Amino acid sequence: MKVVDEFLRLQNEHRHVQFIPPDQLNAFICQFLVSVTKQNDEEYEPTSLGRCVSSIDRQLRSSG
Numbered sequence: 777m778k779v780v781d782e783f784l785r786l787q788n789e790h791r792h793v794q795f796i797p798p799d800q801l802n803a804f805i806c807q808f809l810v811s812v813t814k815q816n817d818e819e820y821e822p823t824s825l826g827r828c829v830s831s832i833d834r835q836l837r838s839s840g
Contacts, residue, residue, distance in 0.1 A: 777831050783808045793832055794839040
């Protein structure tokens with residue numbers, strides 16, 4: 777979630793994921809998946825990106 781939170785901050789989005797409306801969150805997630813890279817500019821493995829999406833899903837489910 778640290779990578780996702782940092783991405784949202786870079787997008788000037790300061791709300792936590794559970795407070796972002798679904799359509800806006802979907803757009804952020806899509807943009808995140810297309811543009812995120814490691815600090816050394818290497819791409820993340822698809823399984824790592826899947827874990828990021830799973831983390832977002834867990835967080836949203838736990839917050840209701």
